[in-house]
Amino acid sequence: MIALSLNELTQALDAQLVGDSLIIQSISTDTREQMSQALFIALVGERFDAHNYAQQAIEQGATALLVERELALDVPQLLVKDTRLALGQLASYVREKLALSCCAITGSNGKTTVKEMTTAILSQGFEVLATKGNFNNDIGVPLSLLRATEMHQLGVLELGANHIGEIAYTVSLVKPKVALINNVSAAHIEGFGSQNGVLKAKSELFGELGAEQLALCEYQSSYQEYLDEVARPAKIGHFSLDNVNADYYASAIESLGLSGSRFVLHTPNGEALIQINLAGEHNVKNAVAAAALSLNMGAKLEQVSQGLAQLDKVPGRVNVQSLNNSVQLIDDSYNANPASFNAAINILANFEGKRFLIAGAMGEMGQQTKQVHNDLVKRALDSDISLYSYGASFDEVLTEIGRSSLGFDSHEVLCEQLITALEAQHSPCLVLVKGSRSTHMEKVVKQLQQYYKKGLEC
Template identity: 85%
Template sequence: MIALSLNELIKALNAQLVGDDLIIESVSTDTREQMQQALFVALVGERFDAHNYAQQAIEHGAAALLVSKKLAVEVPQLVVKDTRVALGQLASYLRNKLALNCCAITGSNGKTTVKEMTTAILSQGFEVLATQGNFNNDIGVPLSLLRANEKHQLGVLELGANHIGEIAYTVSLVQPKVALINNVSAAHIEGFGSQDGVLKAKSELFTELGYQQLALCEYQSSYQDYLDNAASPAKIEHFSLDNVNADYYASNIETLGLNGSCFTLHTPKGDCAAQVNLAGEHNVKNAVAAAALALNMGASLEQVKQGLAQLDKVPGRVNLQSLNDSVSLIDDSYNANPASFNAAINILANFEGKRFLIAGAMGEMGQQTKQVHKDLVKRALDSDIGLYSYGASFDEVLAELGQSSLGFASHEALCQQLITTLEQQHEPCLVLVKGSRSTQMEQVVQQLQQYYKKGSEC
């Protein structure tokens, strides 16, 4: 972040300054952090009020506070009507002050992977500000923008949502030159009511665009017409896995197994040979989407090729690692929905050896919960994939199918049984771990890593 004075922010935030002016060099919403010359933002939620922890923030180094009521403290305070709104205003002010040129990405699946691919490409020639971790909601996006400084030439921002209106808000802060909707499927459906609700929420990324901006969406998808209409009056281009009528697509796709794929990338700016080091055909489409974004943000075809080739790991997302000479692990534990589980099963189905899907329950599926878990179980079993599941949403389905032994009450029990099975195998094994955030399937990944590293029981 660049240095800003409190006086400078009075007008931008419609704030009252209580105390003396000073310079802030960072912004924080977390009282657990050590803060250096920081502005602490006292957010208020349904179950918390950070105003109650303002003194703790000061003890950790906060130089000033952004509050919605004057507090009895000794540091300067910017008093505003709503600290959450003011956080967004502050982020927008900084983005405009730096004139940071941004692109934005959303979608039901793959948005983080596309963000990482786009960042890897653009980093070949630019200083890039990119979303870190899961900072993609109405708090995370402003905090991501507030990391910007004079060195950053481009921004790559991931926008997520669990309710209508969230993306409309965050895209208004980012003001992207190029916006991409990677796909639309049943994800967080409980918060949106239906898949149509998901589509409406994702389309908010396009409805905020104007004549000078570009919208990118998947060609010949079931929702293309809806998104094309939502993007008007912006310019529209389309990407596809392999449809030659799209603006961006791949051909000559050759799988490298768990090591990814090589292909020919076709774009309006020319063609090039490319390789992506993440397994699964869906990651070829993610690479095409990232190339479309990056090229429209100023990258060259050579930078696309170099950036994709250099990206080999995205934490928690199809992250391949070797546990020993015969057991490989794919950590895809970050999140899950029906479409991403199908992609995971496709990867396993193409592996020549013993395949194991370690599945955490899918959250926020609403009335579809039972059906999507039943479909997943049936497809895994029909594909001759060993299934180990965790989460209550699997229990009823497994009981109906006479497969209750495939469900586990704890990560530890699941892991112990899995390791026992793996040690009995005499052929290569591939274990893929996946689940919604609420199931914390990364714990299974960590326990497997620890077991094979130390040779001790999980």
């Protein structure tokens, strides 16, 4: 973060300063972390009020507070009406002060992978500020922007949402030069009510774009016409897996199995031979999307090739690793919805050997919960994939087809039975672990890694 004075922030945030001005070097909202010369922002939520922990923040090194009410503490305080909105104002102020040119990405699937690919490409020629981890909501996006310093030339921001209006808010802070909606599918249905609700929420990324900005979306998707209309008067571009009528697309796609894919990228800037190290055809489309973003942010075609070739693993997202000479693990545990599970099954279906899908239940699916889990079970079993499921949403489906033994309510028991099955195999095995965040399927990944690394029982 750049250094800022409290006097400067008083004007930027329309705040009242209690105490003397001083220079802050960082921002924090978490009293669990050490903070040096930091402004602690006391956020207020439905179930918490960080004003109650301001003393702890001071003990951790905070030298000033951003609060909604004056506290009886001997440090300077900036008083505002709403600390959450003030956090956003502060982030927007820093972005404008640095004149940071940004691109923004959202979508139901693959947005983090596209963000990592875009960052890898742009980093070939620029200093890039990129979203870390899951800092993509109305708190995370401002905190991501506040990490910017004078050395950063470009920003790559991922925007997520679980309710209407969230992306409209965060995109107003980012003000992207280029905005990309990777796809729209059934995700967070419970929060949005329907897939049309999801589409409306994602389209907020395009809703405030001006004539000098660029909107990118998937060509000939069921939602392209709607998004094109929402994006106007912005410039509009389209990407596709392999449709030659799109502005950006792939041809001569060659699967390299779990090692990734090779293809020819077609763009208005020319063509390039691309190799990616992430498995699955869906990652070819993600790479095309990242190339479209990057080229419009100033990258050259050779930097697209170099960046994508250098990107190796994205934690929790189709992360391939060998557990031993016969067992390979794909850690795709970060999150899940029906479309991303279908992509995972496609990877397994193309593997020559014994296939295992370790599936955590999909959350926030609302009235579609039973149907999407039924579809997943049927597709996995029809594809001759050994299924091990975790979570109550699978129970009713499995009971109805007489396969309740495929469901588990314990990560440990699931892992024990899986390892027993793996140890009994004499052919190559591929294990893919996937599930919504609420199912904590990363625990299965860690237990498998521990077992094969140390030879211990799971």
